[in-house]
Amino acid sequence: MKAFAYVTARTPESAVELVADRGRFIAGGIDLLGEMKEHIAEPATLVNVKRLPGIREIAPGDTRWSIGAGVTLTALTEHKELRQVFPALAEAAELVGSPQMRNVATIGGNLAQHSRCWYYRHRDVHCLKKGGKRCFARGGENKFHSLFTKCQCLSPCVSNLAVALTVLDASVVVQRGRKPVTLPLAALYDLALTSARVHNSLKPDDLILRIELPVVAGRRSTYLQLSEKNDFDWALVSCAAAGRIENGLLRDARVALGCIAPVPWQTKEADACLERHPPTDATAAAAAEHLLLDASPLEHNAYKLPIARTLVRRAVARLAET
Numbered sequence: 001m002k003a004f005a006y007v008t009a010r011t012p013e014s015a016v017e018l019v020a021d022r023g024r025f026i027a028g029g030i031d032l033l034g035e036m037k038e039h040i041a042e043p044a045t046l047v048n049v050k051r052l053p054g055i056r057e058i059a060p061g062d063t064r065w066s067i068g069a070g071v072t073l074t075a076l077t078e079h080k081e082l083r084q085v086f087p088a089l090a091e092a093a094e095l096v097g098s099p100q101m102r103n104v105a106t107i108g109g110n111l112a113q114h115s116r117c118w119y120y121r122h123r124d125v126h127c128l129k130k131g132g133k134r135c136f137a138r139g140g141e142n143k144f145h146s147l148f149t150k151c152q153c154l155s156p157c158v159s160n161l162a163v164a165l166t167v168l169d170a171s172v173v174v175q176r177g178r179k180p181v182t183l184p185l186a187a188l189y190d191l192a193l194t195s196a197r198v199h200n201s202l203k204p205d206d207l208i209l210r211i212e213l214p215v216v217a218g219r220r221s222t223y224l225q226l227s228e229k230n231d232f233d234w235a236l237v238s239c240a241a242a243g244r245i246e247n248g249l250l251r252d253a254r255v256a257l258g259c260i261a262p263v264p265w266q267t268k269e270a271d272a273c274l275e276r277h278p279p280t281d282a283t284a285a286a287a288a289e290h291l292l293l294d295a296s297p298l299e300h301n302a303y304k305l306p307i308a309r310t311l312v313r314r315a316v317a318r319l320a321e322t
Ligand SMILES: Cc1cc2nc3c(=O)[nH]c(=O)nc-3n(C[C@H](O)[C@H](O)[C@H](O)COP(=O)(O)OP(=O)(O)OC[C@H]3O[C@@H](n4cnc5c(N)ncnc54)[C@H](O)[C@@H]3O)c2cc1C
Pocket: 024, 025, 026, 027, 028, 029, 030, 031, 032, 033, 049, 069, 070, 095, 096, 097, 098, 101, 104, 105, 106, 107, 108, 109, 110, 111, 112, 113, 114, 158, 159, 160, 161, 202, 206, 207, 208, 209, 232, 233, 234, 235
């Protein structure tokens, strides 16, 4: 690891200024220190953002909750009221990695975590994401990669929380320069669909301040995933769903899949398939087909298709029973 300066920012404006000169924000350090030890990232300055005012606060509200970017995943899982109002978020957080990791990893760092592609994570492999000329996963080892292969980079978004927050209609407040701007969750990732160089839409000095969640009376939500290991592992595929049940029909229905595309994968057609329909297995299966319509698996990842279909059916079944 190369030598670096370490500073603690006290205001969002100073954090942004401090990071400008080849710096990186650091929260729990789970992802960033891994990148540094592997010589993928060599920042001149680490800007600690865990002491910023309000960054570790969960603020409930009647119409909207606000969750500071520095709130740990353990704090999310242990907040009883949050679990009642946004079960998908608590369930997504408690399935991340291991208890030790969840004690330090933050919601902001989880959303901004970088690619887990094993070619990207290899110091000596210069793929498209690092400015190289080719994607080594396309004809190589692509077991964990995207099912939507029209994008140049096949590395999927693997953040559990991104998938849960997608169906909860969350937005992210980002300090951009001297101003805070609010982005819908989808806008936090959409650049990764068109640019192989990035893993999300954040600029290097964009600082996530907080996540905002609207309160929808009577809304149920859930998060499910399948991994190779029970602990200390990312999902192979994940799924979150949300909606109200009114007169036996789903309303404000949302469903999203994770680990199969560079963004949390959601389509209007799949949501429309659930909307004003009973939460039956047939409805869920139809929504899954809509989500996977344009999927074109690679040599080693077609196994993700039946997992995705099953997770969507189970998630909708859980909305019906909760
Ligand atoms: C073995 C293992 C298993 C894992 N399993 C899972 C899993 O199952 N599901 C899952 O979702 N994740 C998983 N992870 C990833 C882990 O959850 C993330 O690495 C962690 O949440 C990152 O949070 P952090 O606070 O430690 O971020 P850091 O490592 O401090 O930062 C991560 C990135 O975000 C940037 N950043 C941090 N805070 C901000 C901010 N406020 N604004 C803008 N940028 C910011 C940093 O500059 C860095 O680029 C796993 C990781 C490991 C090592």
